[in-house]
Amino acid sequence: MSPTGRDRTPKRAGARVVAVVSVAALLAGCTSLFPQPTVTVTSTAAPSPSGTGTPTTTPDHTIPWRPNTTSVLETGLQVPWSVVPLPSGSALISERDSATILERLPQGGLRTVGTVPGVAAAGEGGLLGLAVPIQPATAFSWLYVYLTTDTDNRVIRMPLNGVSGRYSLGEAQNVITGIPKAGNHDGGRLAFGPDGMLYITTGDAGNGANAQNLSSLGGKILRITPDGDIPADNPFPGSPVWSYGHRNVQGLAWDSHGTMWASEFGANTWDELNIITPGDDYGWPVVEGIAHDSRFTDPVYQWRTDQASPSGIAIVGDTIFMAALRGERLWTIWSTDGHAPVTVAPFFAGTFGRLRAVVPSGSGLWMLTNNTDGRGTPRAGDDKLIAVTLVPTGGNK
Numbered sequence: 001m002s003p004t005g006r007d008r009t010p011k012r013a014g015a016r017v018v019a020v021v022s023v024a025a026l027l028a029g030c031t032s033l034f035p036q037p038t039v040t041v042t043s044t045a046a047p048s049p050s051g052t053g054t055p056t057t058t059p060d061h062t063i064p065w066r067p068n069t070t071s072v073l074e075t076g077l078q079v080p081w082s083v084v085p086l087p088s089g090s091a092l093i094s095e096r097d098s099a100t101i102l103e104r105l106p107q108g109g110l111r112t113v114g115t116v117p118g119v120a121a122a123g124e125g126g127l128l129g130l131a132v133p134i135q136p137a138t139a140f141s142w143l144y145v146y147l148t149t150d151t152d153n154r155v156i157r158m159p160l161n162g163v164s165g166r167y168s169l170g171e172a173q174n175v176i177t178g179i180p181k182a183g184n185h186d187g188g189r190l191a192f193g194p195d196g197m198l199y200i201t202t203g204d205a206g207n208g209a210n211a212q213n214l215s216s217l218g219g220k221i222l223r224i225t226p227d228g229d230i231p232a233d234n235p236f237p238g239s240p241v242w243s244y245g246h247r248n249v250q251g252l253a254w255d256s257h258g259t260m261w262a263s264e265f266g267a268n269t270w271d272e273l274n275i276i277t278p279g280d281d282y283g284w285p286v287v288e289g290i291a292h293d294s295r296f297t298d299p300v301y302q303w304r305t306d307q308a309s310p311s312g313i314a315i316v317g318d319t320i321f322m323a324a325l326r327g328e329r330l331w332t333i334w335s336t337d338g339h340a341p342v343t344v345a346p347f348f349a350g351t352f353g354r355l356r357a358v359v360p361s362g363s364g365l366w367m368l369t370n371n372t373d374g375r376g377t378p379r380a381g382d383d384k385l386i387a388v389t390l391v392p393t394g395g396n397k
Contacts, residue, residue, distance in 0.1 A: 064334055065319040065390040067347045067365070074110055075381035077102075080368045081188070082130040082312075083385065085361050088164040092143065093385065096126035096373070099147075103167050104385065114169040116158075120150045124203075125181055128188030131198065132160065133226060142226070143169065144198065146188045153179035153186055155200055157226075175228040176240065180205035180218035184248075185265075189312065191252040193260070197223050197231060199242065201249035201262070208285025211245050219246045219284060221262065221276060235279030245282040245296060251313035251322060257338030263310035263322050264299075271308040272299035273322065273333065275340065300340040301333070307346075312357035314365060316390060321365055323355035325375070330355060330367065330388070352386060353379060364389045 079096040086092065089106030092113065099119035102110045119127050125148030132141055142157040154177040159170030175198070179187070185203030193199055204210045204219035211219025214236060223234055223242040230240050251263035260276040270289025274282060274297070283296035290298045303310075309326035320333040320342075329349040335342045356370035365388040371378045 062334070062343070063319065063332060063345060063393055065317045065332075066393050067321075067330060067332060068389045068391045070348070070352075070389075071387045072381070072384050073108065073366070073387050074104055074385040075383075076110075077368070077372075077383040077385065079126075079373045080370065080383050080385070081126075081128050081356060082190075083357055083359055083366055083368055084130045084132055085359060085366070086132065086164070087135070090164040090167065091361075091366070092130055092132075092167075093368070094127045094130050094145070096128065097121040099127045101127075101130070101143075101145075101169065103165070105165055111165070113167050116145055116147055116156075116169075117172060118149050118156075119147045121148065123183030123186075125153065125183070125186045128186065129190035129201075131190035131192055133192050133196070144175065144190050144226075146190050146200065148181050148186055151181070152177055153181045153188070153202065153205075155179075155190065155198075176200065176217075176222065176224060178217055180207070180210055180216065182206040187248060187250065189250050189252050192226075193223075194254055194258060196226070198226055199223055199252055199260075200240075201246070201252060203248040204246070204284065208247070211247065211284045212281070212286070214239065214241055214244060217241075219248075220244050221246065221249060221252070223278075242278050243276050243280050243282060245280075245284050245286075247284040247288075250311045253313045253315040253320065255315050255318045255320070255335075255338050257318075259335075259338035261313060261315070261320055263313045265309060266302075266305055268305060270299075270302040271305055271310050272303075273301040273310070273320075273342070274299045300335075301342050301344060303327070303331075311355065311370075312359070312368075314358045314360050316360050316363075316365065317392075319390075321358050323358045323367060325354045325356065325370060328353050328355065330358065352384070353377065353382070361387065 081096045082094045084092045091104040093102045099116045101113045103113045129146040131144040141160045143160045144157045155175040156172045158172050161168045179202050182205035187202035189201040191199050200222040202220050210216040221243045222240040224240050248265040249262050262274045262276050264272040280297040289302040307327045308324045311323045313322045322331040329346040333344045353371040354376040357368040367386045369383045371382040
């Protein structure tokens with residue numbers, strides 16, 4: 001985000017970027033051009049939500065999965081940033097400013113799992129993204145956490161001990177450090193890809209030059225192994241950089257075709273939805289939005305900043321759902337077999353306020369509002385965890 005309110009160097013080949021540290025230590029110290037996609041600007045009319053959050057009109061019938069009814073699951077959250085449903089039926093929620101991780105119990109209700117050490121919350125920084133590797137409910141699991149410290153942004157992991165209703169956090173380990181930090185543009189989304197690798201979105205930390213500098217971890221999407229090693233098939237040997245030229249990516253998801261989608265904050269004109277190809281340059285700060293410049297990869301869709309300011313994204317049945325902060329709506333996006341062009345439709349415009357995160361949950365979605373983050377207008381019960389049902393339409397395959 002801009003100051004007006006819009007939302008270290010990679011190791012050599014084979015090097016490790018993971019190091020075991022104690023809680024006390026954390027508290028103390030504590031990346032070739034491809035053909036451009038075809039772009040369309042088709043958009044359907046916004047449905048008019050009722051007082052219950054249920055759209056009262058039906059958008060384009062070709063939309064594969066349409067958001068339908070909503071229900072509030074939890075209230076009273078303070079600046080929630082990420083929610084991760086677990087195989088056990090519980091879910092973990094991060095609160096940015098308090099550095100607290102909460103457990104949402106299968107039967108409903110919240111309990112505190114623990115406080116993440118070393119978090120220095122300021123501006124857009126603090127306790128941000130969470131991720132857990134995809135695995136059976138009975139398997140040992142690590143909780144991966146993106147956080148801002150006094151000196152940098154970094155990813156740590158902690159053993160997730162116990163069982164549903166009694167989870168606790170073990171000793172923290174650094175996974176990757178040295179990601180530039182600032183009051184704005186701290187990135188923060190974590191996601192495990194279909195390949196089992198950990199993907200990390202980073203912001204330019206208010207310095208656009210970071211995004212074009214392959215020696216900086218800022219303004220990038222990074223890809224590392226769960227242990228913090230650099231995969232041999234990354235596009236830049238010895239570097240965790242997967243793609244670059246980003247301003248502030250905050251959403252990552254994959255469809256059934258293996259296409260990687262990312263939502264990105266623009267500056268003052270265009271927000272973006274991108275298809276990510278390893279090694280590509282997405283243009284920031286030289287260009288913003290669709291530029292038709294052969295040096296850079298264009299977004300497959302762009303929005304005016306007052307309609308989006310995108311954060312998390314989720315994919316269900318190859319339909320993409322994108323949470324919008326300033327736009328205060330859920331954008332529903334669908335493509336053809338994992339490629340551009342795409343068509344979009346907004347839902348719940350203004351109904352819940354700012355939306356920070358959206359994730360698949362069962363056959364529907366969960367959303368996190370973000371009205372207590374200093375930029376929104378808190379409503380009764382904010383912030384909330386909200387369930388959304390999805391219904392198939394004539395366009396569903």
